[in-house]
Amino acid sequence: MRMLSQAVEDYLKTIYKLQGEDRVATNHIAAVMEVSSASVTNMLKRLTRLELVDYASYQGVRLTEAGxxxxxxxxxxxxxxxxxxxxxxxxxxxxxxxxxxxxxxxxxxxxxxxxxxxxxxxxxxxxxxxxxxxxxxxxASATQTLAETEPGEHVVVHHVSDGDSDLLDYLEGAGLLPQSKVQVVEKEPFNGPLKVALGGKERVIGREVAAQVFVRPAIHRTTASGTVASSSAERTETK
Amino acid sequence: MRMLSQAVEDYLKTIYKLQGEDRVATNHIAAVMEVSSASVTNMLKRLTRLELVDYASYQGVRLTEAGxxxxxxxxxxxxxxxxxxxxxxxxxxxxxxxxxxxxxxxxxxxxxxxxxxxxxxxxxxxxxxxxxxxxxxxxASATQTLAETEPGEHVVVHHVSDGDSDLLDYLEGAGLLPQSKVQVVEKEPFNGPLKVALGGKERVIGREVAAQVFVRPAIHRTTASGTVASSSAERTETK
DNA sequence: TCTTATTTTTAGCCATGGCTAATTCAGTGC
DNA sequence: GCACTGAATTAGCCATGGCTAAAAATAAGA
Missing domain, CATH: 1.10.10.10 (Winged helix-like DNA-binding domain superfamily/Winged helix DNA-binding domain)
Structure with missing residues (x-):
């Protein structure tokens, strides 16, 4: 593989993260990368020449297999x-x-x-x-967030959003890191906070924060020492 | 300090390594960095604007304190x-x-x-x-090389040239790494090889290789168990 | 000193990857 | 179907850091 510049690699990474099923919009990339839309269009043409993206004017982009x-x-x-x-x-x-x-x-x-x-x-x-x-x-990653979890449900934290490092420090302090077992106790209406139980204690978490915490349903197993919540299995996919 | 590009940093590093007492020549930099002399001149002007070098047309360069x-x-x-x-x-x-x-x-x-x-x-x-x-x-680094060392002298390897990695592998195999104690036994004339003693064994080393091995005179100390060669002291200088 | 060889610089070109301003396109409402 | 709005593209500019070819300055030899 030819040497790619840092800029090229950054664009590809961003497009990858933004693309779900459909094509990614120029403005969306520009907003996330904090560059002008003109710069994005420019780069998309370059990436097209390199056959790293599939791009058509006004139609958005998606990565090729190589990209x-x-x-x-x-x-x-x-x-x-x-x-x-x-x-x-x-x-x-x-x-x-x-x-x-x-x-x-x-x-x-x-x-x-x-x-x-x-x-x-x-x-x-x-x-x-x-x-x-x-x-x-x-x-595959978990797609359910703690904010969407209903009271009574037992879940295991799968991953946390990596955008905001202050948030991460807070989550670490709150014990909401991957592998943590959590049960939602109460949910205030109108996007209010959640009361959750974790590590034997109860804690109140804002709805916005909870939306950054991705969870999987806990699987209950009965063992000699009682019922234990454990993390769910995960498959490796090609995508 | 403002962010400097990789290219700027590389030029400064190269100039530092080439400059002894006097000013460094454009061509010298070009040869070492494998770029054209025109590119060097170009960069020297840029470095001058950044006040990282002291440069005058046709007179060579030297680093400023900041550089x-x-x-x-x-x-x-x-x-x-x-x-x-x-x-x-x-x-x-x-x-x-x-x-x-x-x-x-x-x-x-x-x-x-x-x-x-x-x-x-x-x-x-x-x-x-x-x-x-x-x-x-x-x-300060040692400036005497093994090649210049006279038969009979006891020296300690101070450092080895870091240009050629194959050479380094060879030196490692030969036991000629920093801290090794070596005595020159014989020197063939006309830039011929050296016979050296190290680690109780004798070994023949080419003159060119020996010129890449920098040494300091060993200091002999008399201890309970006999005479021991040890590395010489070193001062920290502002350079 | 004068000519020549060597070093260095200048001039002008190129790709990368930014930018702003102006224009064009696509989709919505009327 | 037309005007409008917002998204996207084009045009044209800039700095960085490469390049070659031609010109100029310095150094060296006769």
Whole structure:
């Protein structure tokens, strides 16, 4: 694969994150990346020449297979780096994210393999996001948020949004990190806060915050020592 | 300090390495960096505007104090990274150098401090080169090479040239790494090979290779168990 | 000193990746 | 079907950092 610039890699990563089923709009990319729409159009033409995106004027973009693979490679770098920076080097949430954001474009395959090995081939980063495999496969993520969870439901935190590092510090303090078992006790109406039980204690969480916490239904197992909630299984998909 | 591009940092680093007492020639920089002389002239003008170099047409360049500080910061990054990549992550000589060459431009102060701490604040990298301190001071390096050493002299390897990674692999195999104690036994005339004693064995080393190995005279101390050669002391200079 | 060789700079070109301002396109309401 | 609105594109500009070819300055030799 030819050397791609940091800018190209950043656009591909952004498009990957924005594209669900359908095509991504120019303005949407511009807003997220904080550049002008004109710059986006410009880059989309360049990416088209490189056959990394499928783009038609006024019709939005989507990644080609090649573009998807590049995006997943960068995301793999990012998530492995975040895991390494946090687990091995003791970075904080905010420092970790910023550092990974820069380094993801500059590490070699060799470096990637070393940290993967040193970490014991992790499948998820500290946010709970799945780490793409070297051959570009990625596990499906949870789509249900804590905000949508009904009172009485037992859930396990799957991942948390990685946009806001202050939020992450708060969530860490609240014990709402991946693997945490939570039960929704009460939900105030009109987008009011939730009362949740976790770690034997009750806690009140704002609706906006809860919407950044992605969960999976807990699976109840009966063991010798009673009923235990455990994380649900996960499949690896090609996308 | 304003953000400097990778290119600017690379030029400053190269000029730092080439400048002894006097000014560095355009062509010299061009040759080392493998770019055209025109590109060098172009960049020198830019560096002058940034007040990082002191440059006059046809008269060569030298770094200003500000330029020197930037260069030392990059060299600090490089040498700390090399040490980390080798000691902690198990990189080989060649991989280590290439990786550090890229990453040195992209790590944060935070990252620099973490690896410095994890390594126990090392003063020298694996080649034996001194690591500049955070406030831009650097220890003097040895200038005598093994090739210039006379038969009978006892020396300690101080550092080895970091240009050629195949050479480094060879030197590692030969036991000619920093801290190794060596005695020159014989020197063939007409730039012929040297016979040296190290680690109780004798070995023949080509003159060209010996010129890449920098040494300091060993200081003999008499101890209970006999005469021992030890590395000489080193002062930290402002340079 | 004068000519020549070498070094260095200038002139002018290119790709990348930003920007603003002006224009064009697509979709909605009337 | 037409006018309007908002999204997207085009046109044209800029800085960075490369390049080649031609010109100019310096250094060296006769």
């Amino acid at each position: 998807t693979q590049v995006a997943l490679e960068i995301i793999r770098h990012h998530r492995l780096l975040e895991t390494y920076l946090k687990e091995v080097m003791g970075f904080s949430w905010s420092e970790m994210h910023e550092e990974a954001e820069r380094l993801e474009h500059h590490i070699s395959e060799e470096f990637e393999e070393r940290i993967d090995e040193m970490l014991g081939y992790p499948t998820h980063d500290p946010h709970g996001h799945p780490i793409p495999t070297k051959d570009g496969k990625i596990a | 020197t500080q930037v260069a030392l910061e990059i060299i600090r990054h490089h040498r700390l990274l090399e040490t980390y990549l080798k000691e902690v992550m198990g990189f080989s000589w060649s991989e280590m150098h290439e990786e550090a060459e890229r990453l040195e431009h992209h790590i944060s102060e935070e990252f620099e401090e973490r690896i410095d701490e994890m390594l126990g604040y090392p003063t020298h990298d694996p080649h034996g080169h001194p690591i500049p301190t955070k406030d831009g001071k650097i220890a």
